Amino acid sequence: MAEITLFAAPGSCSRVATIVLEEIGVPFTYELVRFMKGFHKSPAYKAVNPKGKVPALIVDGEALTENVAILSYLAATYPDGRVLPAASTPMAAARIIADLCFCSATLHPLVTRYCMSVKIGGEEGAAAVKAVGAEAMKENAALIDQRLCEGDWWYGDAWSAMDAYLYWVFGRFNGAGYDLSPYPRWQTHAARMEARPAVQRALAHDEAAQATLSAERMQMGPGGAPKAA
Numbered sequence: 001m002a003e004i005t006l007f008a009a010p011g012s013c014s015r016v017a018t019i020v021l022e023e024i025g026v027p028f029t030y031e032l033v034r035f036m037k038g039f040h041k042s043p044a045y046k047a048v049n050p051k052g053k054v055p056a057l058i059v060d061g062e063a064l065t066e067n068v069a070i071l072s073y074l075a076a077t078y079p080d081g082r083v084l085p086a087a088s089t090p091m092a093a094a095r096i097i098a099d100l101c102f103c104s105a106t107l108h109p110l111v112t113r114y115c116m117s118v119k120i121g122g123e124e125g126a127a128a129v130k131a132v133g134a135e136a137m138k139e140n141a142a143l144i145d146q147r148l149c150e151g152d153w154w155y156g157d158a159w160s161a162m163d164a165y166l167y168w169v170f171g172r173f174n175g176a177g178y179d180l181s182p183y184p185r186w187q188t189h190a191a192r193m194e195a196r197p198a199v200q201r202a203l204a205h206d207e208a209a210q211a212t213l214s215a216e217r218m219q220m221g222p223g224g225a226p227k228a229a
């Protein structure tokens with residue numbers, strides 16, 4: 001059996017791969033990347049992912065980055081996991097890639113704009129960046145909600161990695177206070193996701209990692225003074 005490690009951070013887009021690994025049911029190690037300590041920009045981590053980001057998947061010592069690539073790899077390696085629908089033509093296969101790219105290249109940048117606006121716009125520009133993210137999200141959220149008319153999942157009756165990706169996007173916007181009430185099907189989709197045991201196990205990984213981070217920030221420094229994280 002392959003030895004698999006996922007470099008991840010709680011709440012980040014590595015949650016998508018965490019969910020998919022849990023859905024497949026393959027054993028893996030969740031390796032916490034400590035953003036606050038800058039570990040993702042360290043030479044040690046950049047040897048794994050030169051882009052200094054999560055997720056990174058290590059399979060028997062070989063590193064793979066980018067969610068789209070990781071999900072495609074897992075789908076091909078574990079066909080019984082039904083990570084993505086089977087494609088019988090090049091066009092069908094390319095459309096699945098287009099769906100994943102919609103998440104990574106359209107939705108994820110909107111998450112960054114809306115939820116991490118200070119990082120992009122600085123204190124002064126943050127409100128404008130957030131407003132751009134909020135406005136652009138409306139059209140995309142409507143598209144997702146409309147698509148979910150066709151069944152419980154993005155691909156109708158079949159759960160897939162697309163649902164994990166959309167769930168992560170939903171969670172980030174929801175957690176940042178974006179009004180998702182105009183999109184009831186997407187809300188129901190998120191609730192449906194949360195009912196899945198694999199999703200609960202994935203969330204437990206993130207929660208355990210978050211608890212580790214919180215505990216580390218509580219560590220006392222010399223003389224009993226709180227030590228900076």
Ligand SMILES: N[C@@H](CCC(=O)N[C@@H](CS)C(=O)NCC(=O)O)C(=O)O
Binds near residue numbers: 040052053055
């Ligand atoms: N295109 C990449 C994006 C990865 C990405 O942006 N990851 C974020 C977390 S959601 C990250 O590692 N951010 C750390 C940083 O940029 O400093 C993918 O889809 O895997």
